[in-house]
Amino acid sequence: MTAPQMTDATEIIRPQAPLLQLTGITKVLKGQEEPRTILSGVDLTVHAGQSVAILGRSGSGKSTLLSLIGLFDRADSGEYLLNGNDITRVAERRAAALRSAEFGFVFQRFFLLKHLTAAQNVAMALVNGQGWSARRKRRQQVMEALEQVGIAHLAKSKPTRLSGGEQQRVAIARALVRKPRIILADEPTGALDTETGNLVVEVLLNTTRQGCGLVLVTHDHDHARKMGRVLELRDGRFN
Numbered sequence: 001m002t003a004p005q006m007t008d009a010t011e012i013i014r015p016q017a018p019l020l021q022l023t024g025i026t027k028v029l030k031g032q033e034e035p036r037t038i039l040s041g042v043d044l045t046v047h048a049g050q051s052v053a054i055l056g057r058s059g060s061g062k063s064t065l066l067s068l069i070g071l072f073d074r075a076d077s078g079e080y081l082l083n084g085n086d087i088t089r090v091a092e093r094r095a096a097a098l099r100s101a102e103f104g105f106v107f108q109r110f111f112l113l114k115h116l117t118a119a120q121n122v123a124m125a126l127v128n129g130q131g132w133s134a135r136r137k138r139r140q141q142v143m144e145a146l147e148q149v150g151i152a153h154l155a156k157s158k159p160t161r162l163s164g165g166e167q168q169r170v171a172i173a174r175a176l177v178r179k180p181r182i183i184l185a186d187e188p189t190g191a192l193d194t195e196t197g198n199l200v201v202e203v204l205l206n207t208t209r210q211g212c213g214l215v216l217v218t219h220d221h222d223h224a225r226k227m228g229r230v231l232e233l234r235d236g237r238f239n
């Protein structure tokens with residue numbers, strides 16, 4: 001049996017455990033109006049190398065669910081296991097450590113810094129509380145991530161010189177450079193034409209062949225069908 005490993009976030013990794021396992025997750029929004037139940041018993045298990053598409057009409061709670069998985073928010077009830085560890089009520093400090101050690105995030109908007117090159121944008125993800133890693137190691141990590149998404153030749157280009165698809169691939173490289181176990185992608189093709197969107201979906205799927213888990217929120221049924229599983233969020237749960 002493979003021995004458990006420790007990560008940056010001092011978490012025990014159980015190799016046989018799913019990457020993530022959500023059971024009976026609920027989320028109620030309590031604003032100035034009446035409390036509103038957004039998620040009412042979501043179950044989701046993702047293993048290494050698996051891809052899942054989440055469909056659902058606008059407002060069905062897809063982004064809310066992704067923000068719970070990515071530990072930007074916490075569920076009101078239910079259980080969340082990450083690598084077999086119960087993190088349902090994890091405190092913010094540990095959540096932040098887990099976010100940067102375990103997850104890569106990709107959004108519809110690319111959030112690239114215009115005055116930096118593609119490589120410099122990717123390198124930004126390597127800054128941590130202790131400052132920068134060694135320059136040579138950093139450069140190697142950045143080039144590997146750019147190669148992984150097929151744009152190493154654009155390393156020195158600034159975002160304004162890149163197409164939308166190329167910019168999204170820089171954003172994906174930035175998500176990959178820390179070698180996350182799970183990619184959370186929220187409508188990553190929403191701002192792209194069909195052909196470019198297809199390419200970006202292929203790039204994301206490729207990460208699962210290297211062992212990442214992928215959760216893709218999308219409105220595009222063609223993209224969803226390319227994932228290993230398609231789930232539809234309706235009335236706060238998967239039907």
Ligand SMILES: Nc1ncnc2c1ncn2[C@@H]1O[C@H](COP(=O)(O)OP(=O)(O)OP(=O)(O)O)[C@@H](O)[C@H]1O
Pocket residue numbers: 029031038056057058059060061062063064065
């Ligand atoms: N911070 C918030 N305050 C109040 N309501 C919110 C907040 N965040 C989300 N909501 C509401 O919760 C519901 C679910 O939103 P969410 O963004 O998760 O849906 P979605 O399925 O991702 O929608 P879309 O496909 O349009 O992105 C919506 O009705 C939304 O208006």
